[in-house]
Amino acid sequence: MTLADHHSSAAWKLETQLVQDGRQRWNEGPAHVSIVQPIYASTTYLHGNMERLDQAFKSPAPGEKRSFVYARQGNPNATQLEEVLARAEGGVGAVAFGSGMAAIHAALLAAGAAPGAKILAAQDLYGQTIALLRQVFAPQGVEIVLCDLCCASAAERIRSEQPDIVFVETISNPLVKVTDLDAISSAAREVGAVTLVDSTFTTPCLLRPIEHGFDLVIHSATKYLGGHGDSTGGLVVSARESLLQSLRSYASLLGAMLSPFESYLILRGVKTLALRMERHCENALRIAHFLRDHPAVARVHYPGLPEHPQHEQARRLLAPGRFGGLLSFELKQQTRAAAFRFMDSLQLCAPATSLGDVHTLVSYPPISSHRDLSRAELQQAGITEGCVRLSVGIEDAEDIMHDLDQALQQATA
Ligand SMILES: Cc1ncc(COP(=O)(O)O)c(C=O)c1O
Known part of the structure; x- marks a missing residue:
């Protein structure tokens, strides 16, 4: 049994x-x-x-x-x-x-990404996912259309494009935009498209996309599922x-x-996923408020803040009071030099390229996840020179804030 x-x-x-x-x-x-x-x-x-x-x-x-x-x-x-x-x-x-990317590759093939097929994908998908679409699928004759699928006209775009596959992320990187999964899946169903969603940032503790009509749910298990920064893997749930x-x-x-x-x-x-997600979310909400009030910070992107453009949508889609462990913020000094000074001054938070760990990790998207984008593309995506992404860990929130504060002071000194 x-x-x-x-x-x-x-x-x-x-x-x-x-x-x-x-x-x-x-x-x-x-x-x-x-x-x-x-x-x-x-x-x-x-x-x-x-x-x-x-x-x-x-x-x-x-x-x-x-x-x-x-x-x-x-x-x-x-x-x-x-x-x-x-x-x-x-x-x-x-x-x-064996990795999140291997999971995405197989999910696209299983969904029918073959010559002549058309994929409509969110323009702010993880950078390597876009590279996979452009460098592996496009040369094989798969049509790739990238567009904003977080906006109010996303469903209309799906109806007019008539794709075979629709691919979104639950929450985007690094500006943490929240996708309206119900609107996307019902429009995709109307045109007969297979729906894929990368739910790495949300995990089943915050959101279960199959309940919102999605066909395939993808995870980079390297992130929250493994959660300890010591294993690489991916999963696709059908x-x-x-x-x-x-x-x-x-x-x-x-x-x-x-x-x-x-x-x-x-x-x-x-x-320990459920326990960790609780702590990631609690810490991230506190830190988002702390950064919003910090004199060296111009703007904070976090769906838990009422001013976030999809705050109401996040409240509707995500588990009550939980808005994820990822946030990004813009330094008042909008320069790469200030961002580097800030990251070099961190003592507790690690300037390292991953997310979803027990450790608080800080990354600078223009040199990591969005490295392949030109200056104009970065600008179009709304990623400024002073933009820093924080994957909030499960350490004590006061300790994290103390470290961020001293590094922000050094960066602006
Ligand atoms: C949202 C998202 N999906 C997929 C991946 C790829 O996962 P992996 O690095 O395990 O191949 C990443 C990696 O950062 C990611 O952030």
């Missing part, structure tokens, strides 16, 4: 699921079973006799337990992680990948069985599977 079938678990809240779904049950094995799944460091698996090996090669029918034959096709650690995330997101299943089978097939064909050890680390992270 899988945990999902276990009657008493059906009513568990997400916080309980994330802890309990990822542990082993005594009735699934012999007399003693470790509560934490061992790491299956094996390239291949024995099945007793040839008849059983032959059966193991077959793809499982929906709801059937998976059999393992060869590591590139999957492993028990990745499968457990997939089951936990699929249930957390309310999908029919999930596939784990709302539909046919897309799930296709994702599995691409994971194996592309050799993009997540390894047993990384799966173990990410599942370990997922158990």
Whole structure:
């Protein structure tokens, strides 16, 4: 019996699921079973006799337990992680990948990104996602249309473009714009487009895009899901069985599977996801207020602030009182030199390129996530020379603010 079938678990809240779904049950094995799944460091698996090996090669029918034959096709650690995330997101299943980018690549292929197809994508998608669309899919004859899908006319644009695939992020980087998922998914359904959303910034603790009509939900598990800055992975959760089978097939064909050890680390992270997200969000809201009132700061972008353009939308879409752990702000001195001085003066916050860690991380988008954009493109995206992104960690908020304050003073001295 899988945990999902276990009657008493059906009513568990997400916080309980994330802890309990990822542990082993005594009735699934012999007399003693470790509560934490061992790491299956094996390239291949024995099945007793040839008849059983032959059966193991077959793809499982929906709801059937998976059999393992060869590591590139999957492993028990990745499968457990997939089951936990699929249930957390309310999908029919999930596939784990070696990185967020591998997950995005396979999700696009599964959604039908083939020659002649048209993808309508948000213009402020993660920089490498845009590079993947332009450098890998466009040369193969996939039409890529980038536009603002956070604005009020997004649904109208979908109806007029008639794309095959629509691709958005729940919250954009670095200006943390919030996408109206309901408007996007209903317009996409009208034109028969498959909908993809990168939910890395929100996680199922803040938002479950399948409930808002999306077909595929993507995560860079390198970020909040793993959460400790020590593992790289990606996940795609599917709302539909046919897309799930296709994702599995691409994971194996592309050799993009997540390894047993990384799966173990990410599942370990997922158990504390709900607690960490609470703290990330609480800290970020306090720090957004602190920065808004700081004399060296011109502007703060955070959906939890009432002046944020999509504040009401964020309140409607996200878990009550939770607006994520990401924010960005603009220094009053709008120069690269001032931003560098600020980042060089930090002592607690780390000037490092990632997000969603327990550690507070600070990045300068023009040299990291948005490095490939020209000055004009940066300007068009609203990313100024004084713009700094903060991924607020789970340290004490006062300690983070103290560090930001002293670095801001140094930067403006
Ligand atoms: C929103 C978002 N999606 C996807 C990715 C890619 O994930 P990975 O670095 O795990 O390949 C990133 C990486 O920063 C990201 O920020």
